[in-house]
Amino acid sequence: MNLRALLNALAGKQDSKDIAKERLRLVLVHDRTSVSPEFMEQIKEEIIKVISKYMEIDTANTVINLHKTEGTAVLEANLAIKAIRRPG
Amino acid sequence: MGAVIVITSGKGGVGKTTTTANLGVGLAMLGEKVVLIDADIGLRNLDVVMGLENRIVYDLVDVVEGNCRPKQALIRDKRYDTLFLLPAAQTRDKNAVTPEQMKKLCAELKEEYDYILVDCPAGIEQGFRNAIAGAERALIVTTPEVSAVRDADRIIGLLEAADLCDPKLIINRLRPDMVKRGDMMDIEDILEILAIDLIGVIPDDEKIIISTNRGEPVVANENGSLSGQAYRNIVRRVRGESVPFLQLYKNSSIFSRLKKIMGLSG
Numbered sequence: 001m002n003l004r005a006l007l008n009a010l011a012g013k014q015d016s017k018d019i020a021k022e023r024l025r026l027v028l029v030h031d032r033t034s035v036s037p038e039f040m041e042q043i044k045e046e047i048i049k050v051i052s053k054y055m056e057i058d059t060a061n062t063v064i065n066l067h068k069t070e071g072t073a074v075l076e077a078n079l080a081i082k083a084i085r086r087p088g
Numbered sequence: 089m090g091a092v093i094v095i096t097s098g099k100g101g102v103g104k105t106t107t108t109a110n111l112g113v114g115l116a117m118l119g120e121k122v123v124l125i126d127a128d129i130g131l132r133n134l135d136v137v138m139g140l141e142n143r144i145v146y147d148l149v150d151v152v153e154g155n156c157r158p159k160q161a162l163i164r165d166k167r168y169d170t171l172f173l174l175p176a177a178q179t180r181d182k183n184a185v186t187p188e189q190m191k192k193l194c195a196e197l198k199e200e201y202d203y204i205l206v207d208c209p210a211g212i213e214q215g216f217r218n219a220i221a222g223a224e225r226a227l228i229v230t231t232p233e234v235s236a237v238r239d240a241d242r243i244i245g246l247l248e249a250a251d252l253c254d255p256k257l258i259i260n261r262l263r264p265d266m267v268k269r270g271d272m273m274d275i276e277d278i279l280e281i282l283a284i285d286l287i288g289v290i291p292d293d294e295k296i297i298i299s300t301n302r303g304e305p306v307v308a309n310e311n312g313s314l315s316g317q318a319y320r321n322i323v324r325r326v327r328g329e330s331v332p333f334l335q336l337y338k339n340s341s342i343f344s345r346l347k348k349i350m351g352l353s354g
Contacts, residue, residue, distance in 0.1 A: 018270070023234055024237055027234070028241055028281065031238065
């Protein structure tokens, strides 16, 4: 932190460049998670492939979603399990 | 065998064409054989920035359509005889050229020239795809503004998807006075967000406008502007030299001030 930022913090002000940076960060989280349906389908298939090693998955009832909220993005996977394989 | 480098940005008006012209002249000043391709079909501008607008006979579309040989369309620069411009067509649209045609043209030109610099149009559509098709390296121009950095981020993703990895960043129109006041994002802020390597920073400089008025890129004026020096440094980095970055503003962190007070650093 430099002196100006410290003084600003004490005065409860924020440099306009910090506002710019923060806005940019938020908008990029959103931009970078704007993915195509094909890409989501690819992620879904790969996840199913990995989990299938351990559990039997009901692929028809599997939903994968990307949620965007302010500042963060969450990948949510709902996998319906048919059976769990015995640990080898 | 030469190198094909695309100069791109996503957002318009950040200085792609000025950068292309200056890097081209700078490379030619060091004796390199250079071709500048204006890929902005329908909105050509590299010719006026270079001061060569009165010499155009054939253009890029003429070359790819086979109306002339590449050599016939190349315009030799006024001052540097190893520097050539391949102008864009002004009366056609971006679909007049395909990525395959650009690839072929670039491959042909690099047999004979050391550097092929492609001035990319703004946007991410066909014109962008054409411009990057033949390139093996990319330079991204941005300014310290939210919109320009955002578009640069998008372009980095698209370049990666096209297997053009490791692009280098040029930060244009930096205003040291505003950075000092905390009213402009500084170099570190932008690098932190984009996470790519920096190849140069051009300070905002009215000499660029003056030299563009004359059609003489600022890089050629060796006794003068900071922006010209910044461009000459980028030229050397493009050639693989390691050149220290210009100190455009002083780092005034509390630690460095304390160190200074305590006599630990100069």
